Amino acid sequence: EAQLLASGGGLVQPGGSLRLSCAASGFTFGSYAMNWVRQAPGKGLECVSAIGTSADSTFSADSVKGRFTISRDNSKNTLYLQMNSLRAEDTAVYYCAKRSTNTWYTPFDYWGQGILVTVSS
Amino acid sequence: EIVLTQSPGTLSLSPGERATLSCRASQSVSSSYLAWYQQKPGQAPRLLIYGTSSRATGIPDRFSGSGSGTDFTLTISRLEPEDFAVYYCQQYANSPRDTFGQGTNLEIK
Numbered sequence: 365e366a367q368l369l370a371s372g373g374g375l376v377q378p379g380g381s382l383r384l385s386c387a388a389s390g391f392t393f394g395s396y397a398m399n400w401v402r403q404a405p406g407k408g409l410e411c412v413s414a415i416g417t418s419a420d421s422t423f424s425a426d427s428v429k430g431r432f433t434i435s436r437d438n439s440k441n442t443l444y445l446q447m448n449s450l451r452a453e454d455t456a457v458y459y460c461a462k463r464s465t466n467t468w469y470t471p472f473d474y475w476g477q478g479i480l481v482t483v484s485s
Numbered sequence: 486e487i488v489l490t491q492s493p494g495t496l497s498l499s500p501g502e503r504a505t506l507s508c509r510a511s512q513s514v515s516s517s518y519l520a521w522y523q524q525k526p527g528q529a530p531r532l533l534i535y536g537t538s539s540r541a542t543g544i545p546d547r548f549s550g551s552g553s554g555t556d557f558t559l560t561i562s563r564l565e566p567e568d569f570a571v572y573y574c575q576q577y578a579n580s581p582r583d584t585f586g587q588g589t590n591l592e593i594k
Contacts, residue, residue: 399583408588409530409573409585411582411583411584414580423581423582425582459530467580469580470535471577472530472575475529476529
C-alpha cells in the first residue's frame with residue numbers, strides 16, 4: 365500500500381525559509397502526479413502546489429506564487445516544497461498528496477500524515 | 486476559480502439516521518471530476534467518492550454520491566459512530582487549480 369511520510373516542518377520567523385520533504389513508498393513514485401495541500405488551523409483545504417510526473421510541469425497557487433517551489437526527485441522517491449519569505453498566513457498543516465493516476469485530473473487517493481508549519485516571531 | 490459551497494455547515498444527527506450533505510459549484514463541473522473526502526480530528530483527509538458516484542477502495546456501501554452540473558450530494562444511508570467527521574467536496578476539473586468546499590461538520594446529536 366502507498367505511504368507518504370512528510371518531514372521538515374517546525375517554527376520559523378516571518379521572512380524565513382523551510383523545506384518540506386515527503387518520502388513515498390509502496391508505489392511507483394515517478395508515475396504519479398503529486399500535490400502539496402495545506403490546512404490552516406480550524407480551516408479548510410487549499411491546494412498550494414502541484415507537480416507532474418516530470419519536474420517540468422509545476423503549478424503554484426496565487427497565494428504562494430514566487431515564494432514556494434515544488435520539486436521532486438524520482439530517483440529518491442521524494443517530493444519537496446521549498447518555502448521562502450514565509451508569512452504568518454502560511455501557518456498550517458501541510459499534506460503531501462498523491463494523485464490516483466499520472467495526470468492532474470484525478471482525485472487524491474493517498475495523503476501523508478501532515479506536517480505543521482508555524483510562522484511566528 | 487470554481488468555488489464550492491457546502492451546506493449545511495454543521496449537521497447534527499444520531500447513529501442510524503440518514504445524512505445528506507450538499508456541495509454546490511459556482512459553475513458547472515463535469516461529474517467525472519467531483520470527489521468527497523472524510524477528515525477526522527488530527528488525521529489526513531480520506532478519499533470516499535470520486536467521479537461523483539464511485540466509491541474509493543474499501544469505502545462501505547452506506548456512502549453514496551450523486552449529482553450533476555452544479556449540485557452534488559453525499560449521502561450516508563445509516564450513520565455509524567465512526568462516520569462523525571468533517572466532509573469536504575473537491576473539484577478537479579480545473580486541475581491543477583483544484584478547489585475544495587469549506588466542509589460540513591457531521592456531529593453526533
